[in-house]
Amino acid sequence: MLVWLALGIPVITTLVLYHFWKHEVVIWEFIIPFVVSLILVGICHLVIQKQMTDAIEYWGGIVTKAEYYERWNERVPCVHPEYCTRTTTDFEGNSRIETYQCGYIHPYDVANHPPYWQVRNTNNERIRISQSHYQRLVTKFGNSRFVDMNRNYHTRDGDKYESRWDQSEELAEITTTTHSYENRVKPSRSVFNYEEVSDEEIASYGLHTYPRIHTSYRQPVILGASGMDVRAAEREFQLLNGYLGSRRQVRVFVLLFENQPREAGYIQEALWIGGNKNEFVITIGLDGDRVDWAHVFSWSEKDRLKIDTRHFIEEQSEIDLISLAEWLRPQLRQRFERKEFEDFSYLKVDPPLWAILLVFFLVIAANVGVSYFVIQNEYREYRRNGWRRL
Amino acid sequence: MKNSNKLMWVMALVCVAIGGAAFFSYIGYSNTEVELRNQVEAQKQVLESHHDRMWSTLAQQAQVSDQYREVFEEVYPALMEGRYSANEAAGMLNINVVTEDNPEFDTSLYRELSRTIESERTSFHRTQSRLIDLHREHKSLVQTFPGSLMLAGRDDVEITIISSTRSRQAAETGIDDDRELF
Numbered sequence: 381m382l383v384w385l386a387l388g389i390p391v392i393t394t395l396v397l398y399h400f401w402k403h404e405v406v407i408w409e410f411i412i413p414f415v416v417s418l419i420l421v422g423i424c425h426l427v428i429q430k431q432m433t434d435a436i437e438y439w440g441g442i443v444t445k446a447e448y449y450e451r452w453n454e455r456v457p458c459v460h461p462e463y464c465t466r467t468t469t470d471f472e473g474n475s476r477i478e479t480y481q482c483g484y485i486h487p488y489d490v491a492n493h494p495p496y497w498q499v500r501n502t503n504n505e506r507i508r509i510s511q512s513h514y515q516r517l518v519t520k521f522g523n524s525r526f527v528d529m530n531r532n533y534h535t536r537d538g539d540k541y542e543s544r545w546d547q548s549e550e551l552a553e554i555t556t557t558t559h560s561y562e563n564r565v566k567p568s569r570s571v572f573n574y575e576e577v578s579d580e581e582i583a584s585y586g587l588h589t590y591p592r593i594h595t596s597y598r599q600p601v602i603l604g605a606s607g608m609d610v611r612a613a614e615r616e617f618q619l620l621n622g623y624l625g626s627r628r629q630v631r632v633f634v635l636l637f638e639n640q641p642r643e644a645g646y647i648q649e650a651l652w653i654g655g656n657k658n659e660f661v662i663t664i665g666l667d668g669d670r671v672d673w674a675h676v677f678s679w680s681e682k683d684r685l686k687i688d689t690r691h692f693i694e695e696q697s698e699i700d701l702i703s704l705a706e707w708l709r710p711q712l713r714q715r716f717e718r719k720e721f722e723d724f725s726y727l728k729v730d731p732p733l734w735a736i737l738l739v740f741f742l743v744i745a746a747n748v749g750v751s752y753f754v755i756q757n758e759y760r761e762y763r764r765n766g767w768r769r770l
Numbered sequence: 771m772k773n774s775n776k777l778m779w780v781m782a783l784v785c786v787a788i789g790g791a792a793f794f795s796y797i798g799y800s801n802t803e804v805e806l807r808n809q810v811e812a813q814k815q816v817l818e819s820h821h822d823r824m825w826s827t828l829a830q831q832a833q834v835s836d837q838y839r840e841v842f843e844e845v846y847p848a849l850m851e852g853r854y855s856a857n858e859a860a861g862m863l864n865i866n867v868v869t870e871d872n873p874e875f876d877t878s879l880y881r882e883l884s885r886t887i888e889s890e891r892t893s894f895h896r897t898q899s900r901l902i903d904l905h906r907e908h909k910s911l912v913q914t915f916p917g918s919l920m921l922a923g924r925d926d927v928e929i930t931i932i933s934s935t936r937s938r939q940a941a942e943t944g945i946d947d948d949r950e951l952f
Binding site (some may be wrong): 382384385387390391394395398402410411414457484495569571572681683684687690691726727761 | 776777779780782783787788791795805806809884886888889892893896899902903905906907910911916
């Protein structure tokens, strides 16, 4: 990779230092530019790779319990040092006053822990929520339990209250959380990568961007339903994502296109670069309530599942998203398999030119700084042999 | 330290740095090239195996469908003949023609076959695409700097793309004017 060529810079630095400042630089100082440059290029390499291959996927889950942790406090070791003075005498008999740390100001400090509210979900994740959100969940779940935390508190004993989900589908509270993973296809020149989609295409085909997560953990999964009441269908797909998110590592999005050609589905696939590794994306073209076309994309290699889903939709005379969700749930549970992106580890990721130039600039700057340091510091060549400290 | 000694140390340091970088780069590039070459070779075998599996699956499903059609063609006339001759004897032909439920040819086997064809073709295309992608990655490694310097003299890996005569001719001539689907 070209960024590693920046390691040629300390070679030049070494030769320049020797040529112009050979008496100001002792022999071991010539190693410093190499070490600094190696560390810098290594860090830049890791940062660039991470930045270019980083992708966000969405995980579905179900809230298993909502928790309220009360305010509490505790004693902790004091962190405020106390200084004293004392008189010392050196070997020549000169006395002087010196300051030293003789302890701490307080016998202890008090750490205050503010209250907070959170939920736990079937993916064993914790998500912070607001107080009002917690109250709403307690009302929804219809139970609340006191849990003694048995804390070693100072003056305020904070405990916990929790409200549990009863495992019923009616009361299931669906969560969406984000997770990052390595996607080497996205920045590569692989044949599995897609053509870039222009802003004009996004506008003319009415393409969708990933919806944001709101109210701590909610994300709509049916997009483009202008003028249609899809609340019941949205709930069905949310349940599907909640139940299968942790079990089958799948997330379904349904994207609707009004009066658009089939190409809209293909270009949507290109815009989302095939979707994230756990996604099963269903695009549907509509003419009013009538199904015009369907296109399903996913990195999953279960092609038959995608084809069957497409046929199921295209065989509907009028769009019926609820029956689609009911049909899809057992199908995904039995047949879906998430793509392992480790399969793309062979792809090399080339940083853009500006990143390479930036690395070279940073290494040059570091070498100039190191050179200034080794010239100006107290280590100089001793006239006869070795080096000496001034 | 004498200037000549110091110069020697500096030159040694520079040589070690350049030599070390070159050595480790060579090892890195060489290992990557060999790994990719092996992956390409392995993928060629996967592709052949996939091709065999695809055609076995399709052939067997097609045989089942054809078998069903042949049996239906044999059974249907005999069945209908038996019915109508019995009805004619009883003088009930006109009434039964509109009320009886004739055996229907079940097209689900053909629908299943068409979906299997699409699924197997898509899957095969992905396997072949992976082979092409590995080959591309290998070529990029060997042909771009500094890989072209480090790996000079390494041979390209040969791959064969499985395609139809029609597709190959279209790709070679740039012409595809046969619009007949069947």
